[in-house]
Structures are given as C-alpha cells and as structure tokens.
Amino acid sequence: DSQLVLKQLSGEYKCTSLALAPYFALAMQLLEEFDDVSIRHVPRDQNYEANEMAQIASGLRIPEGVMQKVVIVEKRSLPSIHQRGMTVSTCSIDVTQTDWHFPIIQYLKDQSIKMKVSRCCLMSMMGFVVHTRLESRCVG
Known part of the structure; x- marks a missing residue:
C-alpha cells in the first residue's frame, strides 16, 4: 500500500517486514541523494498523469481509442531488487x-x-x- 510506504519513508511507521527491508533501505539511500525531499500521498483518482507516465516508461503502448485492458501475469522467483544487482544480506x-x-x-x-x-x-x-x-x- 502506497500510504504505508510513505509513512515508513517519513519515519512515522517502522519498516518491520524482512521482505520489504531491502526496498526500504534502497529508497532511503535514494532520498539521501537530494538536499530537500517532500513526500505526499496522491489519491488514485487524482494520479492520472503519473499512471500514464508509468505506462509509457514500461514500453506498453495502448493505441488511442482502444478500450482493452492488458494484463500480464508473471511469477517472479526472486524479488525485483535482485535484477538491479543488489544483494540481500542474511545471517544464520x-x-x-x-x-x-x-x-x-x-x-x-x-x-x-x-x-x-x-x-x-x-x-x-x-x-x-x-x-x-x-x-x-x-x-x-
């Protein structure tokens, strides 16, 4: 949930999920690269432009006027963080x-x-x- 992530990044909530910890750490590292950062939640119905940009960035082109919903389902064996060459430290x-x-x-x-x-x-x-x-x- 995007609101949970925002509250974790702002420090209002703690990230307690071991599965999400690497993503949280990466996001915090990225935030430190900026002098001033403002994070706020934008409701889904007011987020049309961001969704359109995400569609364009993903390379998925839906022709204008086509009202067909394309759904791609895939099962990942590793989290996407591994695709970026990052490793997750574990200890025994x-x-x-x-x-x-x-x-x-x-x-x-x-x-x-x-x-x-x-x-x-x-x-x-x-x-x-x-x-x-x-x-x-x-x-x-």
Whole structure:
C-alpha cells in the first residue's frame, strides 16, 4: 500500500517486514541523494498523469481509442531488487536451548508448540505490530 510506504519513508511507521527491508533501505539511500525531499500521498483518482507516465516508461503502448485492458501475469522467483544487482544480506545464528531466543524461534518454526506468551508479544514477534511516534502501545 502506497500510504504505508510513505509513512515508513517519513519515519512515522517502522519498516518491520524482512521482505520489504531491502526496498526500504534502497529508497532511503535514494532520498539521501537530494538536499530537500517532500513526500505526499496522491489519491488514485487524482494520479492520472503519473499512471500514464508509468505506462509509457514500461514500453506498453495502448493505441488511442482502444478500450482493452492488458494484463500480464508473471511469477517472479526472486524479488525485483535482485535484477538491479543488489544483494540481500542474511545471517544464520546458532541458538542453544538455554538461549532466550530459542523458544521464540521454535514457535515461529512450528506454531503448534505451546508457549506462554501474550497476544501482544506474539504479534510483535511475528512482525505485525506497527508503532507510530504518537502511539507506543500494542495495537493487538
């Protein structure tokens, strides 16, 4: 959702998704290239010009007067960030049974395992809780 991305880039929300983190980092790097940046959400119905430019940039030419919708569906095996030559860093850690991370990791691997955790704690572990600067309590 474009509003979520804008709020993450403005710092109002945190980017908690591991899948989106590389895109967020790239966007932040690009923003740092400019002295002054203003980001605002433009509703879809007011964004006709931007959509037209995106169509032209994609190389998709729809002849004038043709009211046919072209839909291309493809499955990507790798995120588009890899097409730009960027890599995503991952790390592997060894966790022993005495480590406090161990029960959390076990639960994330197999949710049938019984754990004594609050719903708020569980949602935080799963990355679903988004805090704003004004709101610091759990929304779950």
